[in-house]
Amino acid sequence: MDNFSKMTDDVLVAKYVGGCNEAFDELLLRYKDRLYNYISYQLSQQADLVDDIFQETFVKAIMTLKSCRYTEGGYFLSWLTRIAHNLIIDNYRQDAHMHVVSHDDDNIDLLNNADLVDSYHEAELINEQTLRDVKRLMNNLPDNQREVVYMRYYENKSFKEIADETGVSINTSLGRMRYAIINMRRMAEEYDISLEML
Numbered sequence: 001m002d003n004f005s006k007m008t009d010d011v012l013v014a015k016y017v018g019g020c021n022e023a024f025d026e027l028l029l030r031y032k033d034r035l036y037n038y039i040s041y042q043l044s045q046q047a048d049l050v051d052d053i054f055q056e057t058f059v060k061a062i063m064t065l066k067s068c069r070y071t072e073g074g075y076f077l078s079w080l081t082r083i084a085h086n087l088i089i090d091n092y093r094q095d096a097h098m099h100v101v102s103h104d105d106d107n108i109d110l111l112n113n114a115d116l117v118d119s120y121h122e123a124e125l126i127n128e129q130t131l132r133d134v135k136r137l138m139n140n141l142p143d144n145q146r147e148v149v150y151m152r153y154y155e156n157k158s159f160k161e162i163a164d165e166t167g168v169s170i171n172t173s174l175g176r177m178r179y180a181i182i183n184m185r186r187m188a189e190e191y192d193i194s195l196e197m198l
Contacts, residue, residue, distance in 0.1 A: 009076035017065055024065075024178070028058065031077050039084050048158050053091065055159040055174050057084040062178050066185055137184045145180035148173055 004012065004026035015023035035057065040050045060083050064070055072079040138149050147166060151157045159177075163170045 008074075010073055013065060013070060013076065017068060017070075021179075024062070027076065031080060034077065035080050035084060038081055039088070042085070042088050048160055049091065051160045051170060052158045053084055053087050055170065055177070056087050058174055059177055059181065060087070062181055063185075066182060133188075134184070137187050138180075140187060141180050141183055145176050145183065148176040149180045149184075152177065 002015075002020075002022070004023060007015070007023075007026070009027065009030075012023040012027050016027070032054075036050070036054050039053050039057070043050050043053065057080060061080060064083075070079070138146055141149065144166075148162055151162045151165070152159070157165070159170050159173050163173045166173070168176075
């Protein structure tokens, strides 16, 4: 039996990427408190938002690890902290009203530019197809995983709200999301479905 607590982060990452989910559980156990405290400090104790950023950080980490894009050898906590930091920044950007830049002096007719209209329409069609594919993959998940994905991405609920409504802990919600993402990626690869949005 493997003694995960004695393994380095890099060994645990390699084991997780190789299919050993218990290795990620050890990484979660190892760093969850420090990461949660960092996010909490950055967000001045906004509990719901702290929980959401914490959960999203691990969801992004899982997606990156499973797609074999992790390259931070030996700096797993720093990498997690950077993901959390970027999510916090993204949240501030969403909250701040974006300034609209005016190009009144430019003589470009954006509404009648065929190239822009065609590329926009093509991207819109591809995104619609991607969303249909995601929904189809989601519908093939086990009930408890499908429920978490639906509540998070279609109802925009926080992980705290999901946990409260489903009667489970936040960690259980995170675990269900993690397995849902793993299963959806596996199905997408199996059926050669691209999940990239334009």
